[in-house]
Amino acid sequence: MRTPYFIIVVVAFVLSTSCRKTDTLRTTIPGQEDPQERIPKSVINAFVKQQLDAHGYFDWKMANDTMVWSALLHGDSILSVGYSASSSAGEILALIGNKEDVASGKDQHNPTAEKLRFLNVRVSRYETVSALRSSDKVRYAEPIGYGAFMKDVNPRDAAAASDILASGCGYNSAKTDLVAGVDFMAISPAAKLSWNYGYHRIEQAWQRSTGQHIKVMIIDTGVSPQQENLGSAFNQGLSSGRTIQKLGTYNSSPDDPCGHGTSMAGVLAGPRGTDGNTAGIAYNCDLVIVHAAENVVLLSTSAINGVTNAYVLGADDPAVKIISMSMGTLFSSGQIKDALSYAYSKQKLMFCAAGTSTSFFAGFVGVIFPANQPQVVAVTGMKDNLRDRCDACHTGSKVDFAIVMQKSSGRNPLSIAMTGNVPSTVGGSSVATASCAAIAALVWSKYPAYPRDSIIARMARASGFANSRSSKFGWGLIDANAAVGF
Structure with a gap:
């Protein structure tokens, strides 16, 4: 973002x-x-x-x-x-x-x-x-x-x-300056592997799990109806036999006027296909994407109600295992708290963005709502030096995991643009959250009988600060291959 x-x-x-x-x-x-x-x-x-x-x-x-x-x-x-x-x-x-x-x-x-x-x-x-x-x-x-x-x-x-x-909107356009071998690697059958996947050993984890039979809900700004990779071409190449649902709780339309929701869907579940686009981390999971707000900052009555309704929809769908939301606000909301508690009681594993803002503001505002709530897993972004938060990412004691999502050059991970097969890029704690939720889908797909807490425990044990939780990055960077296990 x-x-x-x-x-x-x-x-x-x-x-x-x-x-x-x-x-x-x-x-x-x-x-x-x-x-x-x-x-x-x-x-x-x-x-x-x-x-x-x-x-x-x-x-x-x-x-x-x-x-x-x-x-x-x-x-x-x-x-x-x-x-x-x-x-x-x-x-x-x-x-x-x-x-x-x-x-x-x-x-x-x-x-x-x-x-x-x-x-x-x-x-x-x-x-x-x-x-x-x-x-x-x-x-x-x-x-x-x-x-x-x-x-x-x-x-x-x-x-x-x-x-x-329009906060966080309007940036999900194709990047024509991406460099092979630097920004991505070409992988079979004809897809792109985002540069940051190596830091989390995603490709190695794919040898044992690709997210199949796990249904993930994304609560965001919807999905572009012009993007076939998140529509009619959702199943292509090595992505097959899965489903995508598009719902709207903000204004009843699932369409994405913002671009943010489309980019989150691409990161989490974009197909590993044949058209040259980027592959999502859980490229064989089932996906539900909900248009729940006008932008990534939850400010309006309609947005608060849209998010509340979306969590209840996810809670009431027995097939949904994971809910990912890369949106938030400074204001706590009683009804969203109620919705989180309701979804948690239904054993949903929920991921939320720790927050993204200007570099100065991120320095003294910690984890935002609802990522600061006890029912959710808070995620933030880290630079490729494996030491510092991204320029715009919030950190704090409420953070649970971190994802590498900013190069020293400033380049962010690849995602799917609003239309076409040339990838876009997306940053902030937003992409970190969608990526972390996707890794959880890989783990849960490998261990479908495990309860929610066991999935988090595997992820924590496979992370950089497993032996000493960080006050800024929680359990730290996840090794997806180790989390999936053998």
């Missing part, structure tokens, strides 16, 4: 913190009394950064009622409300209806809401926010779409907000 992963918060935070010290910030946030004015975005953004600096994550429970109400009104006024097992959606709606007009209190839940016990409701009044957050029937009440509005521009203006609403 080449676009700075969280550039929007850099802009907002620099503007706010340049003129406001931490101690002053605390005294400028109104108390819990019914406020007359909203807290400005700049103050909210600075508070978010303060919590990130102090704790390494941000949850709306850290903010008071006034700040949550202000963020709600700065955004789309949709509140995500998780209710307890001892209460019902009807009770929550009744509580809201007592304080809002009928239209505002009307339930706007998505199809998985009943299963995960949450609602999306339109709320405008402070007293409603305060009542919900103080109720023992409510687990969380969050301004779900604030991220898309946090910059001081109108997000409905596509030009003004393009850096927010």
Whole structure:
């Protein structure tokens, strides 16, 4: 992922913190009394950064009622409300209806809401926010779409907000300057082996496993309908007898307007074919790819709901073994946490990107949400010196594995472009995550009777820091051949 992963918060935070010290910030946030004015975005953004600096994550429970109400009104006024097992959606709606007009209190839940016990409701009044957050029937009440509005521009203006609403998009085009023997090796029948596969002994692992009979779900921005290698030519050459499904939970369409999802699918499951394109690491696995968000930074209400729905789809498909998501956000989401817990209870092995941003920002922001959650395996990228993180990759104690994905020249691993048979390239923790999930598919294909935790254990034992876990890279670089075993 080449676009700075969280550039929007850099802009907002620099503007706010340049003129406001931490101690002053605390005294400028109104108390819990019914406020007359909203807290400005700049103050909210600075508070978010303060919590990130102090704790390494941000949850709306850290903010008071006034700040949550202000963020709600700065955004789309949709509140995500998780209710307890001892209460019902009807009770929550009744509580809201007592304080809002009928239209505002009307339930706007998505199809998985009943299963995960949450609602999306339109709320405008402070007293409603305060009542919900103080109720023992409510687990969380969050301004779900604030991220898309946090910059001081109108997000409905596509030009003004393009850096927010297109983050990580537009870079999946064919690379005509790839050099044989440097950027790739030619392999049978007529495919390309990405330069970084050697660091993980992928080709050797292929002697015993190619991912067959393992179904992997990718939650991302969809897949290009123009790319035959992820469509009608998914089975070609040495890739055969497998399936690909294309689903949409963001706007019901599986099509990829961004390019990021297509590149993740290529890295993980591109066919080892006859048309000269690059081979994915698990080139014989079954694939489900879900268009769940507009870009790689989860900011909008639609994206949060799209990802929530996607995890539940994966959880409810008994054939899905692995779920890979190379997207994330700085804001914790209660309903995505619920979805992760639900999928984990169904024995899904989940991989998430640790985060990718500008080199400076990656230096002091650690593992992002949801990679920082205990149910998932967090993955980051490393340079080919086998020592340093990639220029834009996040590291930290929550990272579990690392993948080599940046040359000293800056070249990233090969993937499949939006159309045609000339490969593209893709970087950041995004490609690292898809690669790690693909290695897991190789291992699980070799040991289909193993439970989820045993697959992770094999990968950890076959990694560079197996005997002494790193505080930055977890178990480190995986030797896929050793993980697959003999």
